[in-house]
Each structure stands twice: as structure tokens, then as C-alpha cells.
Amino acid sequence: MGYPIAVSPETGSSADRKEVLPRRGLLFNIQRFSIHDGPGIRTTVFFKGCPLRCRWCSNPESWHDHPEIATYAAKCTRCGRCQKVCPVNAIAVSDRERTIDRQACNLCLKCGEVCPTGAIAITGQWMTVAEVMKEVEADGLFYVNSGGGVTLSGGEPLAQWEFALDLLRECQAKAFHTALDTCGYALWEVLDKVLDYTDLVLYDIKHMDPGRHTEGTGKTNGLILDNARRTAAKRRTWLRVPLIPGYNDSVENLEAVARFGLEIGAEKVSLLPYHVWGQSKWERLGRKYPLEALPMPPESWAGECRKVIESLGLKATVGR
Ligand code: SF4
Ligand code: SF4
Incomplete structure (x- = not known):
């Protein structure tokens, strides 16, 4: 986890990606x-896939660059199908509940495939650009x-x-306006290439x-701020601040954000106020929410x- 994107073992190297043909992306949602x-x-x-680990993250299902399982206890009928297919005996189903030992789980996803009610759901779907464009084009008007x-x-x-x-190149070819929401923790060479279509x-x-x-977040911000300067010099840029009480909402920090935005030529700052909607997602993934x-x-x-x-x-x- 010590590297910016494009060389990180966690996010995968360029060479790794080229092994998958036709190229597909791992997505966890398309929101219209x-x-x-x-x-x-x-x-x-x-x-x-994300190199940061923000303590307030409202999309924790995004962190890993592989599909995973999320659980919905209220949907479970305790039918036992998941337990039968689990190759490592990570699942126990009793009269009262279904539990998963996430330490033992090897993420084979078989339980998610057989669960008839969605009580175990697979998070993350591999899609081609053409498949994503089909969804995107539906709302072109x-x-x-x-x-x-x-x-x-x-x-x-x-x-x-x-x-x-x-994907961005394909969107621009259809004359769709493109925006990139990024944490900026990436090699400039990578970000620079993507900005060409943003x-x-x-x-x-x-x-x-x-x-x-x-x-x-688990990472320092030197590279992020450097990339922000270069980004704003190249493309229209809005700074986005997830506003977390007691963390980054001091006058001192907000003024520093404003001065930085003015210095680099950002058009505005979008403040995204803290909310707890993501908390249940942490629990469904078997993780403890740190800001409870x-x-x-x-x-x-x-x-x-x-x-x-x-x-x-x-x-x-x-x-917004
Ligand atoms: S297969 Fe689904 S509904 Fe059946 S016990 Fe497992 S989690 Fe519950
Ligand atoms: S994903 Fe994990 S819990 Fe589910 S069947 Fe595979 S090993 Fe068992």
C-alpha cells in the first residue's frame, strides 16, 4: 500500500491489466x-479499487480490486445452500442465523452465486466498455x-x-461531457493521460x-497536492471536500483549502457533508465502522x- 497508482501491488500494474482481453473494468455500481x-x-x-482508506468512506465496497461478498441478514431464510457449496467451511447456518468466518473465506464467491434471496450478494462486476456504454447511452438525451x-x-x-x-474516450466520441472524480493519488503520467479525455x-x-x-486516509498528501496543481493547469477543476466534523472542518483547514484552490485556479470547492449512510455497508462487508x-x-x-x-x-x- 506504499505506492501511488500504476505501480501499486494492490491496484495492479499496467501489465496485469493487459492480460484481460477484451479489456474489462471491475465496477460496483452504475448510477443513473x-x-x-x-x-x-x-x-x-x-x-x-482505491489506494486510500478513508475512515468515513461511504463506499467501502470500492476498496479492493476484486469482487467480494456482502451480507444482508434480514434476507436470509437459513436454507443452507451457501454452507453446502463453501469449499473452506467458512459458513455456518443454525436455526437462528447464518455466519461467515471471513478469515477462512477465500472469496471463491460460490455462496453468492447460489444464494436464492440475495442475503449474500457479490459486489463487483467485470464489464466491457461496450457494456457500460449501453447503459450510458440510454440517458444521452x-x-x-x-x-x-x-x-x-x-x-x-x-x-x-x-x-x-x-471509457472516457468512447464517451467523448459520442459527444458526452466527461468528469473524473479522483483522489489524485496516482502517478502524474497516468493522470495526465486520462485527463486528455476528461x-x-x-x-x-x-x-x-x-x-x-x-x-x-492512510496516505500523506504531497503527491495529491502536486497532482492537483498540474491537473488544474490542464483541465477545469472543482475541489471536493468530504466535510468530516472534527477532522477537516476547522477554519484553519478550510481557509487553507480556499487558498490552495485560488492558487491553482480551481473553479470552486464542493463541500460534501458527512453522513452515516455508508455505515451499514461496512457491517455488510464484515468490517467495523470507525466513526460510529x-x-x-x-x-x-x-x-x-x-x-x-x-x-x-x-x-x-x-x-455537489
Ligand atoms: S444461501 Fe442465502 S438464504 Fe440460504 S442460508 Fe445462505 S445466505 Fe441464507
Ligand atoms: S466466498 Fe467465502 S464464504 Fe462464500 S463460499 Fe467462497 S469461501 Fe465460502
């Missing part, structure tokens, strides 16, 4: 009619009428940068202080944070 991921009505394509388009998000799209590039960049800034950035005890701030909170940024002369919005 999205209004929070760039201008207008958009289709957001969510990639699996909405993009035109609303000034929208297609956004690549995740996870981190650059974790599968060659597939991202192919109209707008939604560039995530979690914290301006390197130490605090590492605390929250975090109190929700008052409703006026995000607006106050917006004012701090705008007071320095940079546009800021809440929620």
Missing part, C-alpha cells in the same frame, strides 16, 4: 440520474437537455486507468495538513463552512 457528481443530470460509473454527462467515480477510477481512459475534474481534498491527511460515535453536527454546519471558503473569494457549494 445522478445530480451530485458534476453539472446537470449524469450517469456515474463507480470503479472498484438527459445529458444534452440538462448539461450533464458521464462521471467516473469509485473507489478510484485511476486504479483501473486504462479502462477509465477507454472535460471536468472533481478533485478530492481531504485535508491540507500532511499528518492529518495520513491519519484520516461521531456526533452529527447541526444543520447550519455545512453552510458555515461554505462561508469560510467564500470569505476568501472562492466559490463554494454544498452537496
Whole structure:
């Protein structure tokens, strides 16, 4: 986990990707009619694989670059099919419940394939560019009428940068506006190539202080800030800040974000207020949510944070 994208053992190397022909991308969602991921009505394509481990992550199913299993206890009828097919005896079904020993699980996914109710679901689907484009093109008229388009998000799209590039190129060939939502933790050479087919960049800034950035995400921010400068010099850029109470919402940090945005020529800062919708996803993946005890701030909170940024002369919005 010590490397930026394109050389990371976790996210896979360029050579690894070329072994899969025709090239396919591992996605965990395609969300139509999205209004929070760039201008207008958009289709957001969510990639699996991410080099960061944000403690507030609302899409923890995006972290790994392989399919995995998510569980929905309320849907389980305790039929026992999953237990029968599990090759490593990781599943136990009793009169009361079905449990999975995730240490023993080898991710063969057989349980997800046989479960009749969706109580075990497979997260992550390999798709070709043509398959994704079929979904994207269905909403082409909405993009035109609303000034929208297609956004690549995740996870981190650059974790599968060659597939991202192919997809963006295909979208632009159809005259669809393209946006890239990125954490920026990638080799510049990779990001630079992908930007050639990107109209707008939604560039995530979690914290301006390197130490605090590492605390929250597992990685420091030097490379991310360097790439942000080069990105904004090349493409329209909106900075995106996931607003986490007590972590990055201090006046000092928000002012630092605003000054950085002004310095690099970002068009605006999008503030994305903290929410707990992702918590159940952590549990379904067998992980413990680290921010369980975090109190929700008052409703006026995000607006106050917006004012701090705008007071320095940079546009800021809440929620998109
Ligand atoms: S196959 Fe699905 S419904 Fe049946 S016991 Fe397993 S998880 Fe529950
Ligand atoms: S994915 Fe894991 S729990 Fe499910 S059948 Fe395979 S080894 Fe067993």
C-alpha cells in the first residue's frame, strides 16, 4: 500500500491489466440520474479499487480490486445452500442465523452465486466498455437537455486507468461531457493521460495538513497536492471536500483549502457533508465502522463552512 497508482501491488500494474482481453473494468455500481457528481443530470460509473482508506468512506465496497461478498441478514431464510457449496467451511447456518468466518473465506464467491434471496450478494462486476456504454447511452438525451454527462467515480477510477481512459474516450466520441472524480493519488503520467479525455475534474481534498491527511486516509498528501496543481493547469477543476466534523472542518483547514484552490485556479470547492449512510455497508462487508460515535453536527454546519471558503473569494457549494 506504499505506492501511488500504476505501480501499486494492490491496484495492479499496467501489465496485469493487459492480460484481460477484451479489456474489462471491475465496477460496483452504475448510477443513473445522478445530480451530485458534476453539472446537470449524469450517469456515474463507480470503479472498484482505491489506494486510500478513508475512515468515513461511504463506499467501502470500492476498496479492493476484486469482487467480494456482502451480507444482508434480514434476507436470509437459513436454507443452507451457501454452507453446502463453501469449499473452506467458512459458513455456518443454525436455526437462528447464518455466519461467515471471513478469515477462512477465500472469496471463491460460490455462496453468492447460489444464494436464492440475495442475503449474500457479490459486489463487483467485470464489464466491457461496450457494456457500460449501453447503459450510458440510454440517458444521452438527459445529458444534452440538462448539461450533464458521464462521471467516473469509485473507489478510484485511476486504479483501473486504462479502462477509465477507454471509457472516457468512447464517451467523448459520442459527444458526452466527461468528469473524473479522483483522489489524485496516482502517478502524474497516468493522470495526465486520462485527463486528455476528461472535460471536468472533481478533485478530492481531504485535508491540507500532511499528518492529518495520513491519519484520516492512510496516505500523506504531497503527491495529491502536486497532482492537483498540474491537473488544474490542464483541465477545469472543482475541489471536493468530504466535510468530516472534527477532522477537516476547522477554519484553519478550510481557509487553507480556499487558498490552495485560488492558487491553482480551481473553479470552486464542493463541500460534501458527512453522513452515516455508508455505515451499514461496512457491517455488510464484515468490517467495523470507525466513526460510529461521531456526533452529527447541526444543520447550519455545512453552510458555515461554505462561508469560510467564500470569505476568501472562492466559490463554494454544498452537496455537489
Ligand atoms: S444461501 Fe442465502 S438464504 Fe440460504 S442460508 Fe445462505 S445466505 Fe441464507
Ligand atoms: S466466498 Fe467465502 S464464504 Fe462464500 S463460499 Fe467462497 S469461501 Fe465460502
